[in-house]
Amino acid sequence: MRATWRGLPAKRHDVGWEPGLSVPAADGSPLITDHYFPRAEGDFPTLLVRSPYGRGLPWSPMYGLLFAEQGFHVVLQSCRGTGGSGGEFDLWRNEVADGRATVSWLREQSWFNGTLGTVGPSYLGYVQWALAVDPPPELKAMAVQVGLHDPYALFHADGALRLENALVVGAGMTYQHQGMAPFVRATLRLQRRLREVITAKPLRGAYASALGGEVPWLDDVMSHPDAEDAYWDGASTASVAERLSVPTSLITGWHDVLGDQTFEQYRRLREAGCETALLVGPWTHTSALQRGWPEVFAESLAWLRAHLCDDPTDLRPTRVRVHVGGEDDWRDLDDWPPAAAVSPWFPTPQGHLTQQAPAESAPLTSFRYDPDDPTPSLGGPLLSRTAGPRDNGTLEIRDDVLTFTSPPLTAPVDILGPISARLSISTDTGHADVFTRLCDVDPQGRSVNVCDGLGRLRTAEQAAPSHLTVPMSSTAHRFAVGHRIRWQISGGAHPRYARNPGNGQSPVDATTFTPVRITLHTDSALMLATPTHGSAEA
Numbered sequence: 001m002r003a004t005w006r007g008l009p010a011k012r013h014d015v016g017w018e019p020g021l022s023v024p025a026a027d028g029s030p031l032i033t034d035h036y037f038p039r040a041e042g043d044f045p046t047l048l049v050r051s052p053y054g055r056g057l058p059w060s061p062m063y064g065l066l067f068a069e070q071g072f073h074v075v076l077q078s079c080r081g082t083g084g085s086g087g088e089f090d091l092w093r094n095e096v097a098d099g100r101a102t103v104s105w106l107r108e109q110s111w112f113n114g115t116l117g118t119v120g121p122s123y124l125g126y127v128q129w130a131l132a133v134d135p136p137p138e139l140k141a142m143a144v145q146v147g148l149h150d151p152y153a154l155f156h157a158d159g160a161l162r163l164e165n166a167l168v169v170g171a172g173m174t175y176q177h178q179g180m181a182p183f184v185r186a187t188l189r190l191q192r193r194l195r196e197v198i199t200a201k202p203l204r205g206a207y208a209s210a211l212g213g214e215v216p217w218l219d220d221v222m223s224h225p226d227a228e229d230a231y232w233d234g235a236s237t238a239s240v241a242e243r244l245s246v247p248t249s250l251i252t253g254w255h256d257v258l259g260d261q262t263f264e265q266y267r268r269l270r271e272a273g274c275e276t277a278l279l280v281g282p283w284t285h286t287s288a289l290q291r292g293w294p295e296v297f298a299e300s301l302a303w304l305r306a307h308l309c310d311d312p313t314d315l316r317p318t319r320v321r322v323h324v325g326g327e328d329d330w331r332d333l334d335d336w337p338p339a340a341a342v343s344p345w346f347p348t349p350q351g352h353l354t355q356q357a358p359a360e361s362a363p364l365t366s367f368r369y370d371p372d373d374p375t376p377s378l379g380g381p382l383l384s385r386t387a388g389p390r391d392n393g394t395l396e397i398r399d400d401v402l403t404f405t406s407p408p409l410t411a412p413v414d415i416l417g418p419i420s421a422r423l424s425i426s427t428d429t430g431h432a433d434v435f436t437r438l439c440d441v442d443p444q445g446r447s448v449n450v451c452d453g454l455g456r457l458r459t460a461e462q463a464a465p466s467h468l469t470v471p472m473s474s475t476a477h478r479f480a481v482g483h484r485i486r487w488q489i490s491g492g493a494h495p496r497y498a499r500n501p502g503n504g505q506s507p508v509d510a511t512t513f514t515p516v517r518i519t520l521h522t523d524s525a526l527m528l529a530t531p532t533h534g535s536a537e538a
Contacts, residue, residue: 007294009301011069013038020084023077023105026097029086033077033102034060036068037111045115045140045308046073046106050099050127052082052089054177062293063119070301071309073111077102079127082177089173091217092151092235095130103136114138117308119300121145121289122258123173129237135246141307142248143300146256146288149265150236152227154258158456159225160433161498161507163198165257168383170211170218186212198495201511222508241268247275249303251296253283254325254451255388257381260473263418266336277303277315278336280322280476284387322416325389325450326440326478337417337474339532344422344525345485347404353487354406358522361424361465365520367400369432369491369502371513375400377496379449380437381473392439392447396488402520405441406485413479417529419451419472421487424521426465432457432516433500435493436470438526439486440479447486451475454497458504465521487526491518 002008018035025031034055038044049063055076064074080098081089106112116138118128125147132142148154154169155162167190175186190197193210200206204223208214224231241248248269252262262278269276279299283292302314318332345353349364369375375398379390396403421436437452455470479485492500498507502514 005294008066008297009070012071013040013069015039015065015068017064023102025080025087025094026101027087029080031077031080031086031098031102032084033075034064036064036074036076038068038071038073043113044071044073044111045117045304046075046112047304048075048077048099048102048106048116048118048131049120049124050077050079050095050102051120051124052079052173052177053123054078054083054179057180058289062289062297066297067119067301070305072117072304075102075106078177089217091173091221092126092130095127096133099127099131100134100136103131103138106138115140115308117141117143117304119143119145119304121147122285123148125149125258126151126237129240132240132244132246133237135244139246141304142246143251143303144248144262144265145251145296145300146253146258146285147250147262147265148258149238149240149261151221152232152235153261155221156225156227157454157497160454160456160500161222161225163203163495163498164377165383166218166222167194167197167207167210167495170207170215174211174215194495202509203498204508225506238264238268241265241274242272244269244272244274247303247307249277249279249300251279251281251288251299253281253285253288253292254323254475255284255379255381256288257285257383259381260471263336263474270335276319278320280320282323282325282328284381285383287388322476324414324476324478326480326483331476337529340417340529341532343528343530345406345487345528346522346525347402347487347520351404352406353404353485353526361521361523363426363519364522364524365402366517367402367491368515368517369400370515371499371502372515374494374499375435375490375492377493380452380493380496382496389448389450392437392449392488396447398490400490402489403447404487408443408482408484409479410481412481413485414477414531415450415479415528416476416531418474419529420527421453421455421470421472421489422525422527423455423468423470424465424523425457425468426519426521427457427459428517429502429514430457430459431500431502431504432518433492433497434468434470434518435490435497436472436526437488438472438475438528439488440477441484441486443482447488450477452493454493456500465519485528489520491516
């Protein structure tokens with residue numbers, strides 16, 4: 001690890017290991033747990049790390065060893081139904097009770113000094129929020145890295161199935177806890193059979209050949225696209241942050257699939273008056289734990305030391321630190337988002353992007369989206385290895401992709417905050433998705449994605465335009481002199497999102513697809529957050 005990641009802190013202690021401990025859940029199911037500890041005299045605080053992905057690589061070295069070296073007991077536990085733990089895994093329904101039972105067990109351990117923190121990424125963040133539903137008095141700090149609090153939003157966007165997320169999470173949850181070799185084999189099998197799965201009619205159940213069998217919770221997730229469905233009751237822990245007083249560090253990346261959830265967590269914590277800090281790097285969900293790990297580990301370690309060891313030495317002076325794309329630099333901020341003016345940019349019939357508002361609303365241009373030849377997804381917040389900023393050239397030459405581009409900039413333009421598209425759209429079927437993306441075009445014409453989002457149209461009035469605001473996540477980006485701002489619009493991004501059948505049928509069950517003509521109207525606008533003077537510190 002030290003050869004791979006430069007800048008990791010020198011170890012303070014040798015580490016001991018107690019593997020395979022059995023912690024009783026509330027219903028008696030054994031939760032298999034490994035205990036890492038500093039080989040030294042004295043009291044040390046404890047970190048609880050609960051995972052459905054096993055207790056081997058990479059969790060053992062990255063969390064067990066590294067944090068124990070720095071002076072923490074680390075309790076690394078497999079969630080029920082995974083990694084040898086008893087019971088049956090359910091995507092979220094057992095984590096509150098099982099976390100509480102684990103703390104009860106900790107209280108009986110002679111080495112537990114009554115000071116507890118939590119740390120971990122992704123679903124390991126979800127179990128932290130679950131523990132905080134009714135936080136034990138011993139819980140003094142949380143470090144949530146690229147963390148989940150709302151399973152629905154991981155799998156659906158405005159009713160559209162995030163198909164690639166569902167398949168990748170299905171493979172990870174099913175195989176990663178079995179060990180690295182089974183997980184690698186499952187990942188390769190999914191890659192080989194991906195096209196067969198994503199083009200199947202119907203989509204329901206087609207994943208089984210790629211994942212080696214049926215995954216009941218995945219069937220349920222894919223077939224419940226409505227956030228208000230009773231199936232999702234209790235899944236989201238978003239409201240926890242509204243009443244939390246446990247100091248909580250948040251880390252995400254601009255291309256993290258859970259980035260929007262992290263910004264939502266931060267907003268709720270700030271409104272609740274809870275002590276919090278936010279770090280946003282140039283990372284995807286996975287690269288935050290790879291090339292970003294030195295920064296992620298240092299941030300989490302500083303937070304945990306400050307609140308569990310009364311050592312604030314390494315805390316940064318500002319609440320927020322973000323990486324600014326386009327200038328490849330970090331910026332310290334007092335809060336997120338910084339004070340900003342929202343600037344609308346409008347499309348023109350010539351394919352330009354201008355700040356001149358149109359005189360009236362009228363049809364501007366149209367394109368035909370064919371679900372049998374869907375617009376492909378390229379880069380952005382994905383769980384696959386193709387995530388992140390990518391050259392969009394192959395996408396933008398397609399007939400089913402619109403682009404509107406500003407003139408070369410004569411002064412740099414900074415964008416910091418949430419981005420959205422205000423769309424005026426009509427269709428000939430009444431059923432369509434609209435994918436909208438912000439890109440940075442360099443002087444050589446290379447168009448690179450910055451942020452994006454997808455919205456769903458459902459209207460009985462096919463001719464009349466519908467008005468739709470599509471959130472496009474958030475960003476911190478500088479468009480340099482000579483660069484151009486580009487707005488990209490299409491009818492989908494497949495297989496990131498399941499294809500909209502175009503006829504009102506369920507994307508999971510549809511066997512017939514209907515091409516749709518999508519017309520953009522002149523009063524549509526790309527809404528960019530431009531920081532007001534003095535709101536950002538370099």
